[in-house]
Amino acid sequence: MFSTKASLTKMRGAGYSGVRWLVWSFVFTGLMFAASSVVAGEDDDDITDYTVEDGKVDQATFDGYEAYTRVCQSCHGPDGLGSSFAPSLMDISQSRTLGEFAATVANGQEIQPGQVMPSFADDEYVMNNVNNIYRYLTARAEGDLGRGRPDVIGEEQGDDKNKEEEESDNGSEE
Amino acid sequence: MLREFSYAIAAIGLAVSAQAHANENLLELQENPEYWSTQLGNYQGNRFSKLDQINRDNVDELSAQWQFSTGVLRGHEGGPLYVGDGKLYIHTPFPNKVFALDLEDNGRVVWSYEPDQDSRVIPVMCCDTVNRGLAYADGRLFIGQADNTLVALDSEDGEVLWEAENGDHTKGESNTMSPLVVGDKVIMGISGGEFGVRGHLTAYNVETGEREWRAYSNGPDEDVKLDPEETLMMGEPVGEEDLGETTWPDEEWERGGGAPWGWVTYDPELDLIYYGTGNPGTWNPDQRTVDGEPADNKWAITVFARDPDTGEAKWVYQKVPFDEWDYDGVNENQLIDVEIDGEQRKGLAIIDRTGFGFLLDRENGELLVAEKFAEETNWADSYDMETGRPNVNEEYSTWRQGVDVNTTDICPTAMGAKNMQPSAYSPETGLIYAGINRICMDYEPYEVDYTAGQPYVGATLNMKPAPLQDENGMEGRMGSFIAWDPVKGEKVWEVDERFAVWSGALATAGDLAFYGTLEGHLKAVDIETGEELWSFKTPSGIIGNVNTFQHEGKQYIAVLSGVGGWAGIGLAAGLEDPEEGLGAVGAFSALEDYTELGGVLTVFTLPDA
Numbered sequence: 003m004f005s006t007k008a009s010l011t012k013m014r015g016a017g018y019s020g021v022r023w024l025v026w027s028f029v030f031t032g033l034m035f036a037a038s039s040v041v042a043g044e045d046d047d048d049i050t051d052y053t054v055e056d057g058k059v060d061q062a063t064f065d066g067y068e069a070y071t072r073v074c075q076s077c078h079g080p081d082g083l084g085s086s087f088a089p090s091l092m093d094i095s096q097s098r099t100l101g102e103f104a105a106t107v108a109n110g111q112e113i114q115p116g117q118v119m120p121s122f123a124d125d126e127y128v129m130n131n132v133n134n135i136y137r138y139l140t141a142r143a144e145g146d147l148g149r150g151r152p153d154v155i156g157e158e159q160g161d162d163k164n165k166e167e168e169e170s171d172n173g174s175e176e
Numbered sequence: 177m178l179r180e181f182s183y184a185i186a187a188i189g190l191a192v193s194a195q196a197h198a199n200e201n202l203l204e205l206q207e208n209p210e211y212w213s214t215q216l217g218n219y220q221g222n223r224f225s226k227l228d229q230i231n232r233d234n235v236d237e238l239s240a241q242w243q244f245s246t247g248v249l250r251g252h253e254g255g256p257l258y259v260g261d262g263k264l265y266i267h268t269p270f271p272n273k274v275f276a277l278d279l280e281d282n283g284r285v286v287w288s289y290e291p292d293q294d295s296r297v298i299p300v301m302c303c304d305t306v307n308r309g310l311a312y313a314d315g316r317l318f319i320g321q322a323d324n325t326l327v328a329l330d331s332e333d334g335e336v337l338w339e340a341e342n343g344d345h346t347k348g349e350s351n352t353m354s355p356l357v358v359g360d361k362v363i364m365g366i367s368g369g370e371f372g373v374r375g376h377l378t379a380y381n382v383e384t385g386e387r388e389w390r391a392y393s394n395g396p397d398e399d400v401k402l403d404p405e406e407t408l409m410m411g412e413p414v415g416e417e418d419l420g421e422t423t424w425p426d427e428e429w430e431r432g433g434g435a436p437w438g439w440v441t442y443d444p445e446l447d448l449i450y451y452g453t454g455n456p457g458t459w460n461p462d463q464r465t466v467d468g469e470p471a472d473n474k475w476a477i478t479v480f481a482r483d484p485d486t487g488e489a490k491w492v493y494q495k496v497p498f499d500e501w502d503y504d505g506v507n508e509n510q511l512i513d514v515e516i517d518g519e520q521r522k523g524l525a526i527i528d529r530t531g532f533g534f535l536l537d538r539e540n541g542e543l544l545v546a547e548k549f550a551e552e553t554n555w556a557d558s559y560d561m562e563t564g565r566p567n568v569n570e571e572y573s574t575w576r577q578g579v580d581v582n583t584t585d586i587c588p589t590a591m592g593a594k595n596m597q598p599s600a601y602s603p604e605t606g607l608i609y610a611g612i613n614r615i616c617m618d619y620e621p622y623e624v625d626y627t628a629g630q631p632y633v634g635a636t637l638n639m640k641p642a643p644l645q646d647e648n649g650m651e652g653r654m655g656s657f658i659a660w661d662p663v664k665g666e667k668v669w670e671v672d673e674r675f676a677v678w679s680g681a682l683a684t685a686g687d688l689a690f691y692g693t694l695e696g697h698l699k700a701v702d703i704e705t706g707e708e709l710w711s712f713k714t715p716s717g718i719i720g721n722v723n724t725f726q727h728e729g730k731q732y733i734a735v736l737s738g739v740g741g742w743a744g745i746g747l748a749a750g751l752e753d754p755e756e757g758l759g760a761v762g763a764f765s766a767l768e769d770y771t772e773l774g775g776v777l778t779v780f781t782l783p784d785a
Contacts, residue, residue, distance in 0.1 A: 068636070071636040071637075071638075072622070072633075072636055073631075075636075076302065076303075076370075076631070076745065077745065079745060079746070079748055079749045080638070080639070080746070080749060080751070081749065083748070083749030083750075083766075084748060084749055084768070085744060085745040085746070085748040085749065086251065086304070086717075086739050086740045086741075086744025086745060086748050086767070086773060087250075087304050087740065087744060087745045090749070112295070117249075117298075118295055118296075118298045118299060119299075120299035125630070150638060151582065151618070151638060
């Protein structure tokens with residue numbers, strides 16, 4: 003249920019980060035349209051063109067899931083579905099372009115007194131993962147990706163402890 | 177008639193035995209069954225009322241008399257106070273409004289108070305901008321505002337009498353708890369366990385707001401106000417010095433959490449206050465090891481018994497050394513007098529986050545009973561009654577499984593088998609009544625850096641409904657309301673609910689127990705069987721506490737509805753069906769299908785005869 007600012011050493015897909023920092027320097031100066039065009043220049047498809055195969059996803063979408071779960075979920079609820087505290091993000095691909103999404107994350111928002119989204123501009127982990135978070139949420143919003151922790155395409159399903167035992171337990175009980 | 181006579185005797189007995197340290201005014205109010213003068217009903221935290229006008233035979237006629245919208249949308253925890261002056265005192269989440277409402281005029285606003293607070297505190301409030309309510313003594317109301325200002329108000333007109341600074345939001349500190357007045361002191365904790373704060377409990381002078389003492393949850397003994405020669409642990413002196421420092425790697429204790437944000441209870445005879453401390457800093461246990469081995473991380477997740485005058489620790493009991501699941505140990509410590517093996521004991525009972533029901537000796541902190549009240553609990557098999565330590569199940573040890581490994585199907589979830597929702601205890605039945613959570617989790621720790629004022633969590637969680645332990649349970653249920661025998665360590669009955677039961681319980685001499693549901697139903701059940709006798713749908717989910725009082729010969733039941741808190745954040749969208757992959761049909765409901773935000777007080781009575 004919780005989130006946090008994570009250490010940079012744990013970042014995956016760091017290869018994009020140079021381009022992303024360039025993107026961020028534009029966003030920080032408020033040039034949202036320029037930022038969007040830089041993103042597009044990088045090839046917009048790379049950013050939002052997630053892959054989902056049998057419920058498994060590409061690495062960048064997984065990184066987005068992970069960043070969402072660490073940072074955004076504590077207000078926006080599990081799997082982008084919203085909570086009593088902050089809205090659902092399941093319409094994100096309709097309501098915001100990547101540039102607009104990134105600007106909201108960077109600047110935060112005061113919706114009404116007492117309802118505040120913090121700024122993540124100083125949070126390098128979040129800012130480096132904004133594209134991935136958008137990519138993950140788009141996959142969710144488009145209905146292509148279900149709830150929960152997706153596996154990564156081509157990776158062994160070895161990380162989840164107890165799952166195998168659980169399944170064999172179920173088998174023996176029935 | 178007989179009943180009233182026995183109250184009089186009981187009241188005299190209490191008045192004689194109570195020592196001068198208790199707040200005399202508050203003690204007097206608590207002894208009058210017509211009043212509800214503290215959030216937990218009395219110093220002992222029993223949430224029990226001797227009133228029986230509303231009872232098993234007539235509760236089906238209970239009707240809403242009036243409602244009052246607080247104008248605030250966020251989660252409404254806590255409940256109304258009544259101290260016999262014809263006014264009901266209520267509070268709200270951020271911006272922490274306070275209202276005095278006229279009971280004789282359908283809740284007309286006698287006065288209201290709204291502080292001007294720094295909204296930058298909101299992003300450091302982990303789990304909604306909740307507040308667990310007001311305290312009252314000697315014509316003063318006290319509220320711990322979100323922005324760490326402790327305020328005393330004149331209960332006549334809502335004028336501010338004094339303000340005190342209890343914390344700093346730029347370090348991640350905030351306030352959600354209800355203060356407690358003991359003697360000439362207002363006792364106050366702190367929130368911020370998810371931001372690496374260093375937990376503390378502080379006493380302020382009731383007249384002036386001046387700080388009298390502060391005791392930290394970690395660090396050197398001097399700061400913890402612990403004397404290793406005197407302070408007891410499992411009935412023996414702690415022995416070793418500065419365990420609050422040495423059971424942490426490097427300087428990790430400085431961001432070691434242990435935030436006491438729950439309830440404080442008080443024994444006027446022993447003159448001791450009791451409270452629990454929260455989780456130890458980051459949720460990634462690997463960052464809290466010493467030389468690569470698990471370390472106790474004292475004094476997180478610990479019950480403290482302290483002298484309210486000096487803050488000195490009389491005894492400590494650490495419920496979870498080296499936490500690996502965020503089993504934040506703040507749950508209320510109910511002070512109950514029990515008979516064990518023919519011997520009268522001064523007990524302290526906890527329906528704990530961990531899924532275990534504890535009974536301790538409240539004079540020396542000795543562990544007497546530790547049994548699971550939520551059968552699905554699997555992180556530990558049992559407690560070692562000699563050492564007081566849990567027998568942890570390695571399969572569910574998130575440290576043994578490792579960093580960046582997703583340990584699955586741990587029960588209960590970090591929300592706990594019970595969270596902050598306070599339980600009730602009936603001295604007539606000897607049982608505890610509690611709303612509980614039936615939710616499990618997958619938990620994946622990861623390395624996290626500390627930055628002041630930023631979240632310091634280091635684990636991701638996925639929650640799921642707990643598996644049913646027997647075929648009689650409700651399919652897909654996420655909560656229950658239970659009756660628990662604290663001495664036998666056995667569940668007597670349980671009623672399943674669709675969602676976690678996140679409201680404070682009430683037990684009454686009318687043979688009733690009350691609780692609210694996250695859908696918004698206020699329910700009365702037979703205290704003997706749990707059979708539902710009455711229910712009313714309030715406008716929003718209930719995470720507040722059900723309180724009762726009597727005014728001009730009429731008994732009232734009152735509750736704040738207004739969904740939110742961690743329950744609202746976690747359950748609004750419903751949980752993932754853990755069986756989905758196995759082909760079962762899911763029945764796991766989303767809270768948003770049942771309720772929306774909005775704070776409302778509803779006041780109930782029986783119709784005039």
